[in-house]
Amino acid sequence: MYIKTSQLEKEKYISENLSEIKSRFFANISHEFRTPLTLIKSPIQSLQNEIKDENQHNKLNLIDVNANRMLELVDQLLELSKIDSGNLKLILKDGNISSFFHLIIEPFDFQAKENQLDFSYTIEKTTDNHLFDKDVIEKIVTNLISNAFKYSSKNEAIRFRAAVENSNLKIVVSNANSEIKKEDLPKIFERFYQRNETNSGVGIGLALVKELVDLYQGTVRTSLENGELSFIVNLPLTVTIENAVVIQSKLATPTIENSIDNETELPILLIADDNAEIRSVLREIFKTDYRILEAKDGEEALQVALKEIPDCIISDVMMPKMDGFEFTKQTKNNELTSFIPVILLTAKTSDEAH
16 A cells, blocks of 8 residues: 555656646747747838838738737747646736626627628626626637637627626627537647647637636536537636735725726726826826826836736836836736736937947
């Protein structure tokens, strides 16, 4: 018995170490891919604005589309590596779910019209606010709808529905399907599942959906009826979820010059700059598209970012107490704010910046 137990423990130890090594490998290689991909995209976008020849422009668009796709895959690998290593936490923040879903669906509605896809959606309106993780839910919805778009042809119906039912969020994405069979359903959430050698496989998008739903302590199931494939997701809208951090956005924050109006479901923009006139100009530019928060130095900005978890940050480089570089470093090293995009502004010339 002692030998058997010892062998089991050894196998468990090896398995855990292999899992950790694999996660670290995916994280490292994903970071390595991200930099050259970004450097590829930047000159492509510049050339798209300069080149007028339609044939060359189409080729550049094709490169750009595929570079975006590779960036999406890299981001998915990074997300999976965070989950595998146990470093991904839920950030539960107060907001209106129905308004939030309309923001997610809008670009898909535009894409469907551009590609002549039969896309319809039903989002049941909710008057109450709930605590939920915007980033995780957006990734779940985006991957499911993108998957439906990928495997649908013109005039084939794609449907999306979202509703709050008994303190649970229910999401349903359906599309006509001719490739997936019922025997494939138990394996559809496996990473890079491929039914046969001629099939392109499902990649990692659906695997990421399953991992995120599990992190949320929810459920996801599939059904295939009358040629229609459906994904049904149920997520709890409670504060008792493990590995969740609750952000109490209703609390007063002394560094916020513009109070948050919970009735206006716009993304939150934090502007950090020691120059009040610059903050005023930026506020005027973005006030119709964002709810604006302001901070007059890096330390205040960090406090606001940790309390309110904005969707985007615009920061000056030269600020008292904490400059923009240190502020960005602090936000990227904190699990609560590491995912927030930061735009740094500087009045220096390119020569001075070097």
